[in-house]
Amino acid sequence: MTRPLLDVRDLRVTFQIQSSGAMPWHKPKQLRAVGGVDFTLNPGETLGIVGESGCGKSTLARALIGLVPATGKAEWIDGKDLISLSPRQMMKYRSDIQMVFQDPLASLNPRMTVGQIIAEPLTTHHPNLKRAEVKERVKAMMEKVGLLPNQINRYPHEFSGGQCQRIGIARALIVEPKLIICDEPVSALDVSIQAQVINLLIRLQKELGLSLVFIAHDLSVVKHISDRVMVLYLGKVMEIASSDDLYAHPQHPYTQALLSAVPVPDPDYDPVASVVPLKGDLPSPLNPPSGCVFRTRCPRAEARCATEAPALSLGDHQVACHFPGPLTETEIARARRTEAA
Amino acid sequence: MIIEQSKMQSLAARMSKDEVKGRSPWADARKRFFRNKAAMAGLIILILVGLFAIFGNSFAVWSNEELDFNVMGQVTTMGMPSLENGHYFGTDDLGRDLYSRTVQGTQISLMVGIVGAAIAVIVGTLYGATAGYFGGRTDQLMMRAVDILMSIPYMFVLILLLVMFGRSMSMLFLGIGLISWLDMSRIVRGQTLSLKNREFIEAARATGVPGWKIIIRHIVPNLLGVVAVYATLLVPLMILTESFISFLGLGVQEPLTSWGALISEGAGTINYGTLWQLAFPLFFFCITLFGFFFVGDGLRDALDPKER
Structure with missing residues (x-):
């Protein structure tokens, strides 16, 4: 294997949150944004990461x-x-990893021309x-991403959202990275433009x-673009599998709930017949639940889930759950009853 | 559907042009500024005052040092403004030509205002942007230093400086420069804090653009609107400060003069009926302040921070 x-x-990733008005000697709170994530990414592969906000x-x-x-x-x-590299050593890898941002207009400096924006990584690294x-x-590069090269002297506000995202992509690609x-x-684009950009x-x-x-x-x-998909919940991996497998046979109850909420055109x-409602809200990452982070909203939660955090299973379809398996009819029925009550 | 031939042709010509010129946010702001009548009036006034300061001396019959012995001692009757004897604005108490004195005062006052504002812009912008961008402890230290400097009554310090180290132009510039950048650095820091989490700054950091380059290339150009507005409002403030100091008799010294010194002299002799000694310097002083305020207002409207 390569x-x-x-x-x-x-x-x-843990952030130290100093509560407002606290004195310097007070111990800051720990906000666990990402709590131990494992995954691999092969050359030429697309890994989708999904999960609710936060x-x-x-x-x-x-x-x-x-x-x-x-x-x-x-x-x-x-x-x-x-992660252990110093900023100077990291410089070499920065041209290999580039990023495309969410808000197309906000990720471009309004005072610079498109040419200057796209050229910035290039002039920084070469x-x-x-x-x-x-x-x-x-x-x-502008031609490659579908922009007219003669617009090189224009400013970001003269472009539409989709065009701005193309500029962002051109900026990421100009240093020939290996990973984007x-x-x-x-997320910030119209559906028709979404398709173009994807x-x-x-x-x-x-x-x-x-x-x-x-x-x-x-x-x-995510299903359209990804080879493999990773499902995150409260900073933990719930399930990683190839895109087809994950969408066809979700094993983790959280993935099942997510997938059942996808709108069907x-x-x-009838959404009532197949949507599994989840109880409650995302717990605070300042104070995550013990054991399995999903247990507070999980239909299968038992005593074991509160004491023991499930490890990610091995293999091609990795799940972090004590009781993995496809969704059963009784679970759907029970979820619906608690919703009604 | 009928397609207009000429329109399509011009569109095609435009699309195939070698390079389309963009319309920068600055160009937009310039256009809005030129459409603002009050600001344009202010700008014209300022240009005229500037021309007066630069070329005024070439129209003067008398230099600013000569004493006119014909009017000396009878200034109230002989020293009034007249075109015949060349004293366009009359003379001062000693018989010196008030026109060339006003030109000289205008030069000095404008210089004080512009140098003070320039120091504020350069030092304040870089200081505030650095503090805001690096944040954390650096920010805390730098801004607490500003707080401490701000808590000192600056007029008191300025007067002490001038008394202790002698009353000279350079000391005046130093004193004004020392205090003028404090407010600017606070404003700039606040703006930087709101800018630094924008995605384009993050994008630059992700590619590895060094910190000082991010400040120069990404943060400062996006701050310049606020800075320009504040600077135009700072110039009259500096002129006012200098005038106040000169009014107290601590500012620029003879034979140099400034608006404040001239107004002070004119106010001192107002009882003897030589009203022109007060009126002319005061007129230039007022229209310049108005000019700067209007221009500042116009700039603020033109560089509206609401980004569209």
Whole structure:
């Protein structure tokens, strides 16, 4: 088997929250944004990351790229652990990992022209390039992402949201990275534009042999683009499997609940018959539940779940649950009864 | 459906043009500024005052040092403004030509205002942006230092400085420069805090752009609107401070003069019926302040921080 491009082991991100008005000697609270995530990413593969808001998707992405301090291991294909690198050593890898952001307009500096924005990573990593050459490469990249190269002197506010996202993608691609982390790249776009941007990403991935980490909360979008999907809940991995397998045979009760909530474009479809409602809200990451983090909302929770955190199983379809298995009719019925009551 | 041939052709021509020129946010702001009548009036006044300061001396018949012995001792009757003897604005108590004195005062006052504001812009912007961008302990230390400096009554310190180290122009610049950047650094820091979590800054950090380059390239250009507005409002403030100091007799010294010194002299002799000694410096003083305030207002409207 080939070496994975990125091998993440027990990645944790904990923020220290100093409550307001606290004195400096008070111990800050620990906010566990990402609590021990393991996954691997193979070259040329797309890993989708899904989960509800506040489950640590974006923090995970920012930890991989070194924007927030993290602990654990993230081994790059050449054996270096990205997390333990000093900022100077990390510089070499920054051109290999690029990021596409959620809000297309906010991720572009309004005072810079498109040409300057796209060229910035290039001039940062290759400061010796001649100006004409930089311009040449920027124009070539604009063409590649479907922008007119003659608009190189325009400013971000003169573009539509979809075009701005293309600019963001061009900026990420200009240094020929091996991995692009897309942090909800289409959440802020219209559905028709979403499709364009996603198809552009898929096409570019095939052409350039990129790996993608694709973060989204839209499950159908993730299914469309991903080879494998990882489900996060409160900073923990619930389930990782190939996209087809996960969508067809979800094993974890949380994944089942998520999938059953996907809207189906069919007027005759009765959501009441198949949607499994989840009780309550996401618990606070300041004070996560003991044992399995999902047990407070889980229909299968038993005493064991409160004391023992389930480990991620091995194999192709990895689940972190004491009682994995497909959803049963009785569970649906019971969930519905508690909802009604 | 009928497609208009000429329109489609011009569109095609535009799309195939080599490089389309973009409309920068600055160009937008400039257009809005030029449409603002009050601001344009203020700008014209300022330009005229500036021209007066630069070229005013070439129209003067008398230099600012000469004493006109014809009017000396009878200023109230002979020293009034007249075109015949070349004293366009009349003379001061000693028989010096008030026109060339006003030109000189305008030069000095404008210089004090602009130098003070320039120090504030450069030091305050860089200091505030650095504190805001790096945050944490650096920010705490830098801003507490500003707080301490701000808590000192600056007029008192300025007067002490001038008394202790002698009354000179350089000491005045130093004193004004020392205090002017404090407010600016606070404003800039606040703006930086709201900017630094924007995604484009994060994008630059993710690619590994070094911190100082992020400040220069991404933060400062996005702050300049606020800074420009505040700077135009700071210039009259500096002029006012200098005038106050000069009014007290501690500012610029003879033979140099400034608006404040001239107004002070004019106010001293107002009882003897030489009203022009007060009126002319005061007129220039007032219109310049109005000019700066209008321009500042216009800039604020043009560079509306609400981004569209």
